[in-house]
Amino acid sequence: MFENLSERLSHTLRSVTGQAKLTDDNVKDTLREVRKALLEADVALPVVKAFVEQVRTRAVGQEVAKSLSPGQAFVKIVNQELVSVMGEANQPLILKGEPAVILMAGLQGAGKTTSVAKLARYLQEREKKKVLVVSADVYRPAAIQQLATLAQEIGVTAFPSDTSQSPQRIVEAAVKEAKIKFYDVLIVDTAGRLHIDDAMMQEIQSLHQSLQPSETLFVVDAMTGQDAANTAKAFNEALALTGVVLTKADGDARGGAALSVRHITGKPIKFLGMGEKTEALEAFHPERIASRILGMGDVLSLIEEAERKIDKTKAEKLAKKVKKGKGFDLEDFRDQLQQMRSMGGMSSMLEKLPGMGDMAKMAQNQASEKELRKLEALINSMTPMERRKPEIMTGSRKRRICAGSGTELQDLNRLLKQHKQMQKMMKKFSQKGGMANMMRGLSGMLPPGFGGGPGGFPRI
Numbered sequence: 508m509f510e511n512l513s514e515r516l517s518h519t520l521r522s523v524t525g526q527a528k529l530t531d532d533n534v535k536d537t538l539r540e541v542r543k544a545l546l547e548a549d550v551a552l553p554v555v556k557a558f559v560e561q562v563r564t565r566a567v568g569q570e571v572a573k574s575l576s577p578g579q580a581f582v583k584i585v586n587q588e589l590v591s592v593m594g595e596a597n598q599p600l601i602l603k604g605e606p607a608v609i610l611m612a613g614l615q616g617a618g619k620t621t622s623v624a625k626l627a628r629y630l631q632e633r634e635k636k637k638v639l640v641v642s643a644d645v646y647r648p649a650a651i652q653q654l655a656t657l658a659q660e661i662g663v664t665a666f667p668s669d670t671s672q673s674p675q676r677i678v679e680a681a682v683k684e685a686k687i688k689f690y691d692v693l694i695v696d697t698a699g700r701l702h703i704d705d706a707m708m709q710e711i712q713s714l715h716q717s718l719q720p721s722e723t724l725f726v727v728d729a730m731t732g733q734d735a736a737n738t739a740k741a742f743n744e745a746l747a748l749t750g751v752v753l754t755k756a757d758g759d760a761r762g763g764a765a766l767s768v769r770h771i772t773g774k775p776i777k778f779l780g781m782g783e784k785t786e787a788l789e790a791f792h793p794e795r796i797a798s799r800i801l802g803m804g805d806v807l808s809l810i811e812e813a814e815r816k817i818d819k820t821k822a823e824k825l826a827k828k829v830k831k832g833k834g835f836d837l838e839d840f841r842d843q844l845q846q847m848r849s850m851g852g853m854s855s856m857l858e859k860l861p862g863m864g865d866m867a868k869m870a871q872n873q874a875s876e877k878e879l880r881k882l883e884a885l886i887n888s889m890t891p892m893e894r895r896k897p898e899i900m901t902g903s904r905k906r907r908i909c910a911g912s913g914t915e916l917q918d919l920n921r922l923l924k925q926h927k928q929m930q931k932m933m934k935k936f937s938q939k940g941g942m943a944n945m946m947r948g949l950s951g952m953l954p955p956g957f958g959g960g961p962g963g964f965p966r967i
Contacts, residue, residue: 513800515544520582520801534566534581541585549732549763554592554770562588586797592766593793598750598775600630603721606639606685606693610718611752612711612742613726615699618754620650622726622780623696624657625788626752629778631663636691641666641681643674643714644698654696661785664690674698678714695720703738708745715746722749724777729753729764736767743772753791754780765796835930837894841886844879884912885922897923 519540538559545555565584600609609626613619623640630636640658644650648670658665666681678695685693697714700707715723725748727735739751751768756779768776776791886894888911893899900923909916 512544512548515547516541516585516801519544520585531567534563537581538563538566545766548766551733551736551763551767551771554736554767557770558588558592561591582801586801589766589797589800590793592770593791593796594769594775595793597790597792598777599790600777601721601749602636602692604719606682606690607722608682608718608720609692609694609722609724610711610715610720611694611696611724611726612746612748613699614702614728614738615647617699617726617728618780619699619726620644620653620696621657621783621785622752622754622778622788623654623694624661624663624785625780626724626778627658627663627692627694628661628785629788630692631661637689638663638692638694639666639681639685639688639690640664640694640696641677642668642696643677644696645670645672645674645677646698650696650698657785674710674714675717678718682718703741711746723747724750724752725774726752726754727764727768729756729779732763733767735764736771739768739772739774743774748772748774750775750777752776752778752780757781757787765791835926837886837889837897837926838891840926840929841883841894844883844886881912881914881918882922882925885909885914885919888912897926 519537541562542555542559545558546552550558562584565588566581602609611619611623611626620642627638627640631638640654640663642651642654642665645668651668651670655665655667666677666684668677668681674697681693681695684690695714695718697711698707723746725739725742725746727739729735731738735753739748742748751772751774753764753768753776756765765776765779768774776793779789779791781787781789885908888908893904893908905916905919909919
């Protein structure tokens with residue numbers, strides 16, 4: 508997300524960062540480029556005007572004039588104004604009532620049903636809530652079945668409903684069930700339409716009045732750009748929205764919706780849908796998103812993701828093993844590859860690190876995920892003894908491993924070379940001054956085909 512905007516803004520602001528003095532001319536030129544970048548990112552015109560005016564007012568004021576580094580102060584202002592446009596800080600869900608009811612609204616095709624499942628999983632895993640989901644979409648039988656299937660997949664209960672019932676009857680029965688069985692949260696999936704119409708609005712207004720939800724979230728496709736903000740505004744006028752869920756944000760290279768929704772609707776973006784999988788839901792943090800847009804990375808999100816997804820037992824076991832000076836074998840290497848994939852792969856990790864946006868793009872272009880899978884397939888084709896002692900590999904063993912994994916001999920030789928580099932790196936880590944030594948060997952962590960370091964790795 509934000510690739511195009513990030514590239515344009517980073518390039519534009521780079522020219523002003525090193526300026527010892529900011530003049531009306533270079534501020535004007537830079538802001539003209541910022542304006543163009545925002546418009547190309549499909550940010551709504553009123554938002555662009557307000558943003559540029561606010562930056563201009565602050566840039567020609569005292570806070571830049573008195574700064575030791577005016578160029579950097581200017582970039583800081585742009586960062587702060589981006590945060591301000593998107594809503595200052597993350598707005599958590601407000602869960603009141605027993606059960607707390609969350610009503611999901613939106614147009615057809617926005618990803619509402621999938622978002623219900625994602626939110627249910629988020630609340631169950633991260634907030635430790637007992638969640639019940641229900642579909643009140645009686646116009647699309649597939650929606651009821653889809654939610655039931657997704658609920659089973661993530662291990663939450665779906666309240667049964669069918670097309671012969673009225674939406675009102677369905678939600679009343681679901682609330683009753685949630686109270687009897689002490690569910691903490693009830694998430695209601697409502698019917699969508701291809702466009703906003705009176706019948707749809709009346710139905711959802713009636714459900715809202717009956718349920719009195721603690722949260723009414725509008726689900727909208729980020730790829731529709733500023734149209735997403737306009738649709739959200741129309742819904743907000745008919746319904747008391749409490750927040751927005753931007754879906755398909757991973758497919759939106761522009762980012763116009765994220766920068767427009769808050770300003771136009773006055774409602775916070777609470778979540779970003781970052782993929783099709785049920786775990787692909789991120790809480791929306793304006794300050795972290797602004798940091799990503801300006802190429803400064805998002806280390807906090809990376810740390811949070813690592814805490815959730817990395818197997819701590821395996822990590823501790825490996826750390827003890829390395830500390831004792833025992834070898835780093837191919838089973839350990841496979842574990843590291845699996846951990847990396849669970850965190851969204853190499854490109855996802857790199858784009859959250861400061862200044863690594865270009866390398867993240869390179870990782871994507873080099874089909875790094877495909878390479879990681881290939882390495883894993885090779886290791887899976889080995890016997891336990893071969894994984895523990897790669898030095899026993901003979902020609903016939905290598906041919907068998909390649910045939911079993913559908914790869915070429917050069918792929919296996921490259922894997923063995925990478926493994927040796929990582930072994931050396933781990934050895935350095937176990938010695939005195941280990942972290943500094945390990946950083947020098949970090950190129951071995953990156954997938955092949957990535958530039959000019961040893962074994963095809965970039966030099967860091």
